[in-house]
Amino acid sequence: MKNKILHLLLLITTSVSAQLTLKGKVVDEFDNPLPFVNVVLQKTTHGTVTDDDGKFLLKTKKYRGILEISFVGFETQTIKVSENTKYLNIVLKEESNQLEEVVVVTRPKKRLKKKENPAYKILKEHWKRKRKLGLNLVNHYQYKKHSAIEIGLNNLDTVFLKSVFKKNYDKEIKQVKYDSDGVNYYIPVYLQETISQVYGDNKNNNVREDIKAEKEEGLGAQGFVFDRMSNTFQNVDIFRNNIRLLQKSFVSPLSSNGFATYDYVLYDSIVKNDQKLYNIYFFPRRDGDLAFQGNVWIADKNYSVRRIKMAVHKKVNLNFVRGLSFDKEFEVKNDSIYLPTKNVYDGDFTLVDKNDTNKGLTIRKTITFSDYLLDKPKPDNFYLESVEKIRPDQFKKDEEFWDKSGKIVDEDTYTLINTVKKKKKIKTITGFINTVANGYFNTGHNFQIGPFWTLFANNQVEGFRTKLGFRTFKTKDDRFRVGGHIAYGFKDKKFKYGLESRYLLSYKPRIAVGVAYQNDIEQLGSSLLNTTQLLGNTFGTTALLNRGDNFFLSKVHKIATNFDYQVKLNFHVGVNFSHSRIRSASEADFSMSYVDENGNFQSQITDVASDIYVSYTPGRFVYGLGVERRFGRNIFPTFVLNYRKGYKGPFNGTHSYDKIQFKYNHPILLGELGLLDATFEGGKTFGTVPIGLLNAIPANQSFSLVKNTFALLNYYDFVTDTYAATHLEHHFNGFIFNRIPLLKKLKLRSLVTFRAAYGSISDANRAISRSNINYNTPNDVYYEYGVGIENIGYGNLRFLRIDAIWRSNYTPPAGALVSPTPKFAIRIGIRPGL
Known part of the structure; x- marks a missing residue:
């Protein structure tokens, strides 16, 4: 919800009443509709153009006036209009003094084959030369x-x-x-x-x-x-x-595969400055495809583009977008070198729906x-x-x-x-x-409260939980910032809290430091890799609705520091030091006990550790120059490598171990087929450690979808010291449903998912455990697969996604603390998007 333009859009629906509304249709003498005809009320700035069916709608405050209808190659026509004017049917006649070079080809009612289309020969020559x-x-x-x-x-x-x-x-x-x-x-x-x-x-x-x-x-x-x-x-x-x-892939009208997506019409050609220019109009074959409509002027001889005007079709399946248009101009030097001179991009976004009012x-x-x-x-x-x-x-x-x-x-x-x-x-x-x-509310005095979406939660240990976050905020470029939270559980009647501060030591090289203190409850079995986040913020303690009982929460009392160095834009290395005391939040239901080297039972882990990480995100958009930066939601790969060292002895650390982990995520646009979001991760722990320091395969006991988790696992169903996992989601962006007549109007989008995990655990780690969790590993590969529908809602408010998920054969080990997970489930996600 944080990053979408959609959420930037205010806006309250309102109706506007105009003095004069003119509707009509413009055709030629053969009753063929004329697109892109100029319709202007003389002596005003009010005007419009006809759509690809020759229709127009013009609103004006004037009560009357003279309407001028003009188009290249046709005689200009004027009509007196007033508030009594009804629907206008306008016929334009071809000019009698047209240049010999003008060739008029109206949009065919029946689609022409490529070789029969006069525009194909011109575009083919352009494709040959566009790289040169x-x-x-x-x-x-x-x-x-x-x-x-x-x-x-x-x-x-x-x-x-x-x-x-x-x-x-x-x-x-x-x-x-x-x-x-x-x-x-x-x-x-x-x-x-x-x-x-x-x-x-x-x-x-x-x-x-x-x-x-x-x-x-x-x-x-x-x-x-x-x-x-x-x-x-x-x-x-x-x-x-x-x-x-x-975040979508639109087919370019100048694509060498354009004829699979567009209808092209060679409308006319003119001679300008001793150069012949071909005017080609293009229209999406299917209104819902991710494509444009407009026209392009292509010069002869070198077949370079002189100007292109294009807009996203109004029926394209994009939420919050009422209009997107692009106008690019070029100049040509030496008959071969064309240079861009001006680009104009225009976007019109609304909140509730695309109504023009x-x-x-x-x-x-x-x-x-x-x-x-x-x-x-x-x-x-x-x-x-x-x-x-x-x-x-x-x-x-x-x-x-x-x-x-x-x-x-x-x-x-x-x-x-x-x-x-x-x-x-x-x-x-x-x-x-x-x-x-x-998600933050401004309170004045450089102080904000939020985010509001973590305000309420529920779990078996705390019962109903409320959490209030805060941060200092003077400008988006603050070098120093303090943030934190205070939480209260109505069942355990205890307050929890966290406080973190960050400071930008140097602009160049960019060096940031941070320190945090936390006394809160965490769901350690819901995530695997964390680098710069000092305060625990796992979703397992922020979900309001969950399936089954979940007592597998941990009390974490932590002090942590971070040093982050930007080698270059989107390439960071850093070091963390932390001291954490970890124990079960409900010892009567969930034991984290283990046997120490002296044969004594212990219920608390004191983890003293350092992390060295490398983070690389090439192509990511970065905003803000302060200590906290935000990132655009463009498409870019992410690679994170982390090495963790645990120390026994210093500051009462109880375990010595080494852990290496990596994560690689790469969203891939596959043209009109949509977007494949692929994640691969893995890790290994060297040393003998109890359950609180092992790697639980990320489970999800909430009824909502959470990225890179398994929806049909319970927390700690799988506990490993060596693991590998993959998460694949393919979003078709309407590619399938746009081709089904009845479903097309609903603007739904389809997706498929596949997730798999493999892992193992050493005999030594099994031997020291006195937890009531039976260590089970996905050594036969556990996987889940599903199909889903997203973009569910009304108008532009299409936040919902519903997935049907199945899993491989899996039976929890004997003595498991919770009932077996279902083999099939329906899960709901909130995924606002364009």
Whole structure:
């Protein structure tokens, strides 16, 4: 729930009443619908274009006016309209003075084969050349990149604006711009601009980007939300066969496999600047496919792209997304080198549903490219270096610099943001966005309470449990932060608590230290590998509903420290030291006893240990420059290796041992087939240790789905000192259900899962145990498999996922403390997503 854009979206459904609503359809003389026809009310900013069926809808505050309908190759038509105007059927005639080069091909009602389609010949030539065109033709290049990311509230009516500006409404409304529909209003709340210099070395395939200047304005400082949202649109590379967007894989309209996904129409060709340009429209074959609709201009001779405009089809199975559009422009040099000049990405997001009357959130990213310099090489090692941002104000420049650098955002926008960020209602809305995104409530005085989703839980030892967390928070870039929690169990009538502080010692190299103190109850059998998390936070003590009895909880009294060193971005090494006293939280029901070297029974473990870990997450988006950083939900692999050493003697440590563990996770996009999320992990403990220091295969006795756990195991069903496990989930993203007519309208998505574990335990570890847990190991390989349906809900609120899960043959050993687990179960997960 923390990381989704979805949770950033505020917004309250409202209905907007317009003075004049115009509907109609535009066709040619042969009654063929004309898509992308311009429909504009003269002397206003109100306009729209027809959809792929030739239909349009236009709302305006005007009571009457002259409607102008125009399209390349056809005669422009004007029609008087008023509030009495009904549905318009408009027929456009072809111009009599068309250029000889114009070839009009309407969208075929019956799909043409590739070789019969005139667009195929042009696209085929483009596919042959696309790897040899553009900047790839030069060995070295550099250019200036100027980007602006704007976030704002859209589809606002005058009632809302009056509640924002109050007495100053008449004055402030003059600054507010109309939304894209020309009827309602739009208010920006956050803006960030960046100027950088890009250097490329094609000979060695290296790219360096140096930030020269940055500035931001608005309500982004309350949390990491707007930083995360500003990276919604990464570079959309139209020349790849598949485009990664919102954790999905969209088929590019310029893909060499595009004819399997799109219908192409060569609409016309024109001569511009002595160059012939072909205008090709593309439409998804199936409305629910992850694809775009729009048009592309392709030049003859070199068959390079001059401009492409495309948008995600409204029927695409994406929650919270009302609209996504992309506009890319290129210039051509020497008939072969085409250079990007401008990119505009526009997203419109809503909370409840995609109704055009609802308020929403706009994210707009504009990038301009200029000052190209080709084949002016620099030394090879220059391209390997980079200017890294390490401080929040590192690239701050004065207004004189920005005035000289050119503007892609007008000054009025900055003025308006500076005005609205002080308004109580806007601050309340953006504060709500941040609360829903990260779970923390602002209380003022640089102090927050949360996260709210861990407030209540239940287990057999504590009964009903309530937990209140807190943290200090001044800005998202705090170098020092303190956090913790206090919990109370209504059955055992005991308070538990934890406190942790972290400090960023150095920006470069990035070095962070932390210290924590904990006196709480943990479910040690629900996770295997933990590196930087000092306070225990296993889900076994945070679940509200569970199956069966669970007394397998441990009291943990711990002091821990952490030292984390960033070798480079997304590559960390670190050291932990900890002193923990561990014993059963309910000794009458769950024993953790063991025999020490003197033959005495012991019920408490004193674990004195150090950890050395390596964490590598290439390609991960990182936000914030303070001691706590947040990470984007883009697709990236994760590798973690941890070596733990236990010490007997110092600080009363009871056991000497060595443990090595690793985890590798790699989400893989498989084109239109969806996303495969694969995790592999394993570990081995060297030495003789009791149950509290062994590796329990992660079980899950709650009724909810928890990542990388086994839903049909009880805690401590399997106890090992050597283990290996894999967790595979494939999300089809609607690939199957979108092709089934009746299910297609429900927007459901299918998935399959497979999990397996193998492990063993030494005779020495069995021999010292006096626990009432019978050590059992998955030495014959235990596995679970399932099928599921996700994206269940209403409108955009599609959080639910339901899995049907089966397991391999497995019988708990004689004397097991709980009843056998079921062979089949239904589990529910909350997985908000796009």
